[in-house]
Amino acid sequence: MSSDLDRALDEAVLAAKSALTRCTTVDDWEAAATAHLGRKSAINGLLRQIATLPTDQRGPFGKRANESSRTLTAEFDARKADLLANSLAAVRDFDPSTPGVALRRGHEHPVLAIRREVEDVFVSMGFRVQDGPEVETEAYNFEALNIPSHHPARDFQDTFWVDDPAGRRLVMRTHTSPMQVRAMRQFGAPLRVIVPGRVYRNETADATHESAFHQVEGLVVDRGISVAHLKGVMAAVLGRLFGGEVAVRLRPHYFPFVEPGFELDFQCRFCAGAGCAVCKGTGWIELLGCGLVHAHVLKAGGVDPEAFTGFAFGLGLDRLTMMRHGVEDIRHFHGGDLRFFEQF
Amino acid sequence: MKLSLGWLREFVDLGGRSAEEIAQVLTMRTALIEGIEWRGRGIEGVVVGKVLAKAKHPNADRLNVCTVGIGAETFEIVCGAPNVDAGQTVFVAQVGAVLPGDFRIKRSKIRGVESNGMICSSKELGLGEDHDGILVLEDELASGTALSDVPGVVDAIFEIDNKSITHRPDLWCHEGFARELAAIYGIEFRPATTATEPRPGDAGVRVVLEADDLCGKYHALMLRGSLGGPAPALVRRRLEACGLRSISLGVDLTNYVMLEIGQPTHLFDARHVGGGTIRVRRSTAGERLRTLDDVDRELPADTCVIADATRALAIGGIMGGVESGTRADTTEAILEAAWFEPVRLRRTSTGLGLRTDALARFEKHLDPGLAERGMRRFVALLARFAPAISAAPTYTVAGSRAQGVLRLQVRPERVRSRLGVATSVESMIDPLQRLGFRVTVQGDQLAIDVPTWRATRDVLGEDDVVEEVGRMIGYDTIAPVLPHVVCAPVTLEPSLVAWRAASATLRERFGFAEVLSHATADDQQWARAGMSETAPAVRLKNPLQQNAARLRRSLAPALLEFVDRNIRTVEHVRMFECGRVFVPELGDGEIPAQPLALCAVVADRVTRKGEGGLLLRQLKGMLEDLARVWTATLRFEAGIGVDARGFAHPSRCARIVDERGEFGFIAQVRPDVADRFGWRGEVAIFEIDVDRAVESVSRASTYVPLARFPDVKVDLSFITDFELDFARIEREWRAASTLLADVELVDEYVAPPIPAGKRSLTMRLRFRAVDKTLTDAEVGVEIEKLKTWLAAQGAQLRA
Structure with a gap:
């Protein structure tokens, strides 16, 4: 009995080894492995019989059969690794210069992308981000900002007026600045807030003008806020936005809602201040209007101008975006042409 | 405005400083110099x-x-x-x-x-x-x-940015900028000289000031001599360099005075002032005047009219009349030097649609005292440029408007803290004095008398003095400092957070392009999207185009337009916009409601056979995924959303609702609407009020501990009509079987051979017990319950 089993085991091992030698491909190997090591293989049958043997035969045969099976398995595994490894070098079937299979990619609006970058920098510095109404009252858009109806400054802001059946005096906001007063009324002082959003001017569109564009308003109200703080915060923010140190300068300018008022220029990045076509030879690029918040505006916001001071700024995003990407026509931003958006 | 460097040099000795340097200094301390134009160079x-x-x-x-x-x-x-x-x-x-x-x-x-x-x-x-x-x-x-x-x-002409001197009536002339330069450089300022003659008295012309609220001060001076000839070459050169056309000696000298010291003046030919009387009065109803630009104008109400006994001669402060001006043969003229009320003047100018150099100065609120100075400067210029012209020894004056001395109390400490720089009191006082302020130290404060040319509108309080000190010491000397602030977490507005999440999800997961459309909806666009003409909209009084006067109340029409713009060249269009829409019937009473809306559209150039309605289901899947990102719950109800009425497929649509009602829709575009656009494939679109959607945001976690025993998975396929809705099936099943852990839709098929109005649903069910591994028999019992219920609803089970 025992010798029959032993012979059967020897034959099975021999057959398995011989089959393994004949394998030249992974497919051959799969077939051989199934036939000689699989559930229905001769060896597997012998292993199952061990349990049925008389106790005295079980030990020696069992040991031998298990050992043979382990050895065979190891040989099969080694052979498979060889076959897999050898199969790789055979045929070239990949061109690294062919573009990969693309998944559908989305596109961020380039102006909104910059807007979000700006938001992130200010949030990292502890600013709130607020949104505000685009149809605004004349009172918030002008009067509360120290721009009464007869004021010459209104000439610079061609305004869309709303034809309101209820007779309310409403405008499409001409700037994000009305939110200065709204934010102060809502949150009081001290306050750090930015207001990104779309603003409107009654201007016929051409390559460099649009009737709608994007601004980010900023407002800091606290005790002892100074021009030095305005410069410090703006330099820090621009450093983050543009990378590296950014030289800025304040030029006196007039905005009715700040006193003193400035325009902030940054040194041209294209020529490092030497003067080029981008900066029109001046070495500086006009970026935003800013200043210390006018006492009238603080009062309109319910903040005591003796106790608190503040600075405010209004940054236009569209021109910045055009400069960054070299966009030649501002109308693309509201144009809905996918050939434009697919580039971002 | 243009400034001649050569002319500036008459009032301040600038030595060898270059035009470029002067422009730079003015830009940094006073007003933006936009450019320098050289004349007589290269010769x-x-x-x-x-x-x-x-x-x-x-x-x-x-x-x-x-x-x-x-x-x-x-x-x-x-x-x-x-x-x-x-x-x-x-x-x-x-x-x-x-x-x-x-x-x-x-x-x-x-x-x-x-x-x-x-x-x-x-x-x-x-x-x-x-x-x-x-x-x-x-x-x-x-x-x-x-x-x-x-x-x-040979001269350098500076181009001044007018916006940066809107607040400075004193800077609309050479003398004003010369004063600035003298203060900046600490050098001598030589103001324009004036004639001590004439004296006030009877000048042979009567001035009757009937509207002293429109005109606060009026001087009239008789001149004799030939004023109609050409002005001397220097006068002409300077005017032309500053962008004014040379007209005649008299007119050129009035302009010369204006460019020198900022006071506009005007000349009347004495022959045309009837009765030797000038009346300064309000316009009468329907009154007309042909102005110097040869336009016949109707004068708005409350126009300040300069008239003689019978008719209008000029629009005060804005423009003279064509008849009463000086001509080639004028030998006797009346010089007017006056002060007009700026607010009324601006209204008149707006009403007329007419802006002039004189208006640009008067509207800034000049010092009323400048009028007399302008007259005296004119007389001084006669001596220099036209000795043959004589001015009468006396002039007529009417009106009493004057600028009083304005005294401000300024705390040097406030100046320092506002500027953020430690500057000495002396370094504040010196430049202020050079600018014409009189400064007296009173204890720890400064008593500052504001010069009349700055006191009308510009320097009215302590902070205005801060600006003067700041720009004179130079803003570039102030070192940047970061403020010390209270450290507190910031709150981000939920709708902005939701906007960002939506943008990121739609772009990064589903490949949408983020676009923006205009806030005005054009009528054609509305019509094509089937938006009812009567849908209430916020309207503009002065739109750029009459057919685009309405503000959008939905983003959908514009996005459908954008689909049309791209669908012929792009296989699959996926676009979304997030922006404000304007709902006039809602709002807080102060302003109309302006909710933030999110609209997304998907369009296929061609729809493959058997895939009808698939696009809509895909879009719905994306919206549901977005809701999961928001952690919001969206409820869909059969029906056409209000803003989709014009284009929604009657059955392939849903309203998005909460307990307050509808706040969005999802729909396939109706085939006839698509055909109107000329589209061949299907288009699906949703729009949702973002603020409402994120009201339901929940921070509660939906985590379930991992099961200790394996699930048993079973797929069930059956055919049913659309009345038996998915949500109900799931609800009923869950109620019927406590062992049913999860129901997942594997497939919904609506095309033939499934009969119209029916669909084949394949659902994957997972059964699970918390305390043991379920046997086949136990699961079989559960499935039978579900099948029995389905059969009772008329569903037809498939193999």
Whole structure:
């Protein structure tokens, strides 16, 4: 009995080894492995019989059969690794210069992308981000900002007026600045807030003008806020936005809602201040209007101008975006042409 | 506004400072200089000469042969200018001279006559556009004088950014900028000199000030002499350099005064002032006047009219009348120097749609005292430029408007804390005094008297003085400092957070492009999207185009338009916009409601057979995924959303609702609407009120601990109609079987062979027990319950 089993085991091992030698491909190997090591293989049958043997035969045969099976398995595994490894070098079937299979990619609006970058920098510095109404009252858009109806400054802001059946005096906001007063009324002082959003001017569109564009308003109200703080915060923010140190300068300018008022220029990045076509030879690029918040505006916001001071700024995003990407026509931003958006 | 550097030098000694440096300093301390335009540069070998004789050219009718004297020498020059004449003083480009544009003068023969140079026109010298004749100079110039030594020829013209001096009535002239430069550089300022004569009294003209709320001060002065001839060359050169056209001696001198010291004045021909009386009055209803620009204008109510006894002569502060102005034969004129009320004046200007240089100055609120100074400056200029004209020894004055002294108390500590710089009291006082402020130290405060030219509207409080000090010490000397702040977490507005999450999800997960459309909806766009004409909308009074006066109340029409713009070239369009829409019937009473809406559209150029309705289901899947990102719950209800009424497929649509009602829709675009656009494939779209959607945001976690025993998965397929909705099936099943852990839709199939109005649903069910591994038999019992319920609902089970 025992010798029959032993012979059967020897034959099975021999057959398995011989089959393994004949394998030249992974497919051959799969077939051989199934036939000689699989559930229905001769060896597997012998292993199952061990349990049925008389106790005295079980030990020696069992040991031998298990050992043979382990050895065979190891040989099969080694052979498979060889076959897999050898199969790789055979045929070239990949061109690294062919573009990969693309998944559908989305596109961020380039102006909104910059807007979000700006938001992130200010949030990292502890600013709130607020949104505000685009149809605004004349009172918030002008009067509360120290721009009464007869004021010459209104000439610079061609305004869309709303034809309101209820007779309310409403405008499409001409700037994000009305939110200065709204934010102060809502949150009081001290306050750090930015207001990104779309603003409107009654201007016929051409390559460099649009009737709608994007601004980010900023407002800091606290005790002892100074021009030095305005410069410090703006330099820090621009450093983050543009990378590296950014030289800025304040030029006196007039905005009715700040006193003193400035325009902030940054040194041209294209020529490092030497003067080029981008900066029109001046070495500086006009970026935003800013200043210390006018006492009238603080009062309109319910903040005591003796106790608190503040600075405010209004940054236009569209021109910045055009400069960054070299966009030649501002109308693309509201144009809905996918050939434009697919580039971002 | 344009400023001549040569003219500035009359009021301040700028030494050898370059135009570029001066422009830079003004830009940083006073107002933006937008550019420098050079005149008379790039010219060599041009000198003053005298035309001694003129003779006809022997071979050409239109040419003359002129004998020109330069110093002791004489030259023959052929000249074609019609205005050349013997006795004139002219610029001569000698042989070898170089004119702008590198134009070199050579000796030449013109029709057989040798010409030794050229008599120059303004244009040839780059001094103006005039090319009709040669430039005739003032006779007192010595022949041989180099061009660069003739006053007012070589000059740098600064272009001032008008926006940066809106608040500074004193800066609309040369004197004002000269004062700034003197203060900045700490050098002497020489104000314009004025005549001490005339005195107030009876001047032979009566002034009746009937509207003293429109005109606060009015001076009238009689002038005698020929005012209609040309002004001296220097006056003309300076006016032209500053962008004004030379008209006549009288008019040019009024403009000269305006550019010098900022006071507009006006001249009337005395013959046209009937009755020797000037009435300053309100316009009468329907009153008209033909103004100097030869336009017949109806005068708005409350226009300040300068009139004689019977009719209007001029619009005060804005423009004269064409009839009453000086002419070539004027020998007697009335000079007006007045102060007009700026707010009324702006209204009149707006009403007329007319802006002038005079208005630009009056509207800034000039010092009323400047009017008299303007008159006296005019008289002083007569002595310099037109000694033949005499001014009467007395003038008439009416009105009492005056600018009082404004005293401000300023705390140096406040100046320092506002600027953020430790600056000494002395360094504050010095530049203020140079700017004309009178400063007295009173303990720890400064008592500051604001000069009348700054006190009308510009410097009214302590903070305005802070600005003066700041710009004089130089903002570039202030070191940047970061503020110390209270450390507290910031709250981000939920709708902005939701916008960002939506943008990121739609772009990064589903490949949408983020677009923006205009806030105005054009009527055609609305019509194409089937938006009812009567849908209430916020309307603009002054739209850019009459057919785009309505503000959008939905983003969908614009996005459908954008689909149309792209669908012929793009296989699959995926776009979304997030933006405000305007709902007039809602709002807080102060302003209309302006919720933030999110609209996304998907469009296929071609829809494959058997895939009808698939796009809508895909879009719904994306919206549901977005809701999961928001952690919001969206409820869909059968029905057409309000804003989708114009284009929604009658059954492939849903309203998005909460307990307050509808706040969005999702829909496939109806085939007939798609066909109207010329689209071949399907288009699906959703729009949702973002604020409402994120009201349901929940921070509660939905985590379930991992099951300890394995699930049993079973797929069930059955055919049912659309009345038996998915949500109900799931609800009923879950109620029927407590072991049912999860229901997942594997497939919904609606095309043939499934009959119309029916669908085949394949659902994957997972059964699970918390305390043991389920046996096949146990699961079988559960499935039977579900199948029985389905059969009772009329569903047909598939193998």
